[in-house]
Amino acid sequence: MTSRHVGSLVPRETALAGRDGSAGGGYRGYESGIPPLDPLDRSTPIGAAAAAAVEALAAERRQPFPRPTRRRIISVANQKGGVGKTTTTVNLAAALASNGVRVLVIDLDPQGNASTALGIDHHSGVPSIYDVLLGNRPLDEVVVASGEAPALYCAPATIDLAGAEIELVSLVARENRLRRAIASMQREVDYVFIDCPPSLGLLTVNALVAARELLIPIQCEYYALEGVGMLLRNVELVQAHLNQELRLSTILLTMYDSRTRLADQVVQEVKEHFGERVLGTTIPRNVRLAEAPSYGQSALTYDPTSRGSLSYLAAARELAERGWEPNGAAR
Known part of the structure; x- marks a missing residue:
């Protein structure tokens, strides 16, 4: 339909009137009476993309993330698969490392997805975390710099880890x-x-014993808390017998879909149960988050203006600013 046809649907006296009803004002010359699009209006695809770009540029101009007074060792675990453990690990690490913080990712999953996403070679025979666990190499010998950020490193996983x-x-x-x-x-x-495997075996136990903090990604879907109870019972056992420093410090809600009522219900339920340990930032369902690993990149490098990238950037800042233990979170 041409603009002339659109204009014919609106009375000429209305089209030529100003917003306040005064004659001759028009809508900045639009005889159709239709106002121009706001480029930052998030309700439109163009507006959402423009707003995301503005936010990304603004984020780059912010002060660097605060560095912790002591090294923070965080295990990212959930025995339920497909909740975004590796995506969370890689993108939080990349966001922190891109903002003045030095970060090491230890890939403890035999699938090696975190290594792939950080562009690290992890074929069989490459010095890896497997060699460290078996006592054949010190950790420093297997750590490799990632091209994602100047201060981002990775201890890769190889298929050998499956037998560990x-x-x-x-x-x-x-x-x-x-x-x-x-x-x-x-x-x-x-x-x-x-980055832990989706199980509660010896690899995950090693991660829990090594860590001071536990970060659990929980997807905003049905059965969201399935398996979390068993993981927390294992955490209690580790606290009692192997690592008294371990704390559940952070819950991150992932795969949030604002179009569904279920997602909002899950968010509310998780926040009621875990309180201030839940980050205020939720990670939306976003195709860029799924595409990025296939290019050997984090989402922040692959598409820094995507909703997924911006959400992980915000979550990383929140994680850094709240410190090691938010408001004295309980064990």
Whole structure:
């Protein structure tokens, strides 16, 4: 339909009248009577993209994220698969490292998805976290710099890690292998993120024993809390017998879809249960988050103005600013 046809649907005296009803004002020359689009109106695709770009540029001009007074070691775990553990680990790490913080990602999942997303080679035979757990190499020897940010490093996982569960069983102090490796690391980093496999085996136990904090991603979908109860019971056992410093410090809500009532119900339920440990930022469903790993990149590098990237950037700032333990969170 042409603009002349559109204009014919509106009485000429209305089209030529100003917003306040005065004659001759018009809508900035639009005889159709239709106001121009606000480029930052989020209700339109163009407006949403423009607003995201403005926010991304504004974020780059902010002050660097605060660095912690002590190294923060954070295990990202949830025994339920597909909740965004690796996506969360990679993008929080990339966001922090891009804003003045030194970060190490330890890929403890045999699938090696975090290594892939950070552009790190992890084929069989590459020095990896498997060698560290079995005592064949110190952690410093397997850490590789990622091209995502100047201060971002990764200890990659290879398929060899799949057999580590069995091989660790017969070793002395099998639950403390990762903790000792991190303690003896010479590289100076502010954050250590440990990407756990979707299970509660010896690899996850090593991560919980090594960490001071636990971050649980919970998707905004049906059965969101399924499996979290069992994970928390394991955390209590680790606290009682192996690592008294471990705290559940952070809950991050992922895969939020504002179009569904269920998503809002899950958000409300999780916040009621976990209180201030839930980050105020929620991570939306976003196709860029799914596409980025296939290019060996985090979403923040792949598309820094996407909703997913901006959400992880906001979540990382919130994580950094709230400190190690938000408002004295309980065990």
